[in-house]
Amino acid sequence: MKRKLFFLIYFSLIILYGCKKNADLQLPYTEPKLVVSSFITPQDSLIQAAVSLTEPLYNNQNQSTNYKPLPDAKVEINDGVNSYNLLYNAKLERYVIDSFKLKIRAGSTYIIEVTTNDGKRAKASTTIPYLNNTLTYSMRKDNAVKTAYYVTGKWTDNNLQVNTNYMFDVVFTSLSFFSGNNSNGGFNDTIKMRNIHYKMANDLEGPNFEKTLDFSIYDTKSDSVYIDLITVSNEYMNYINKLGDAVGVLSNPFSQPVQMYTNVDGGLGIFAGLNRYSLRIFP
DSSP states (O other), X not given: OHHHHHHHHHHHHHHHHHTOOOOOOOOOOOOOOEEEEEEEOTTOSEEEEEEEEOOOSSSOSOOOSSOOBOTTOEEEXXXXXXXXXXXXXTTTTEEEEETTTSOOOTTOEXXXXXXXXXXXXXXXXXXXXXXXXOOEEEEEEOSSOTTEEEEEEXXXXXXXXXXXXXXXXXXXXXEEEEEEEETTEEEEEEEEEEEEEEEEEEGGGOSEEEEEEEEEOXXXXXXXXXXXXXXXXXXXXXXXXXXXXXHHHHHOTTSOOOOOOOOOBTEEEEEEEEEEEEEEEEO
């Protein structure tokens, strides 16, 4: 009986395998959307905006995660009174305008609008948060590791706006040695790497803040080390939180997918405001 059952299952599998057929499905066409990315701050000398188009996931010859920039769009930023055109810079692959022409001011709301020749239009707005210059700090060396340091930043919420969001950074560059291979054979090189360590905070913790960050300096002849206290808009806070969730998904294949935050109407991307206060702490 068991032998008859075995042969019955065996021949059934053969028949089912023979019924296999490659499906030729016509996937629906998805209209590309505008992708806009721009972070504006009063401290920048050049206001920039990256513009591209989404690309289909399937039947796509371009497998790169870097979308091609869109060089022939019209990009404008409005400060509530005047509109300013951003011009495409082929070297930066971004639309730019000098801060002498477009002043970014705390408390002001800015609107970015992107249009294309074929009628696509995307729009977003953000309000620049106020600067907080109450930052003080203390720094100590790690007794066990000579190159390691700890810096503690303290500041007071000036309550200039509701739900202030903060980012506390340690920023510096260091030299990094690496080796590789190219068409000419093996090579060695040294490059400057920009190091950023940050923690987020918001005024739910109360009016007084204290954050400690650790960092290492391997070359004391490298550039100076700064700490930044950055007030960020709600758009940036929502973006960075979702970005953290997305990175978690990439590191865990069993994570639930994350829908990335966007504040761009008519497209995708992020337009957000920041305001940076910096102190040099080393050397």
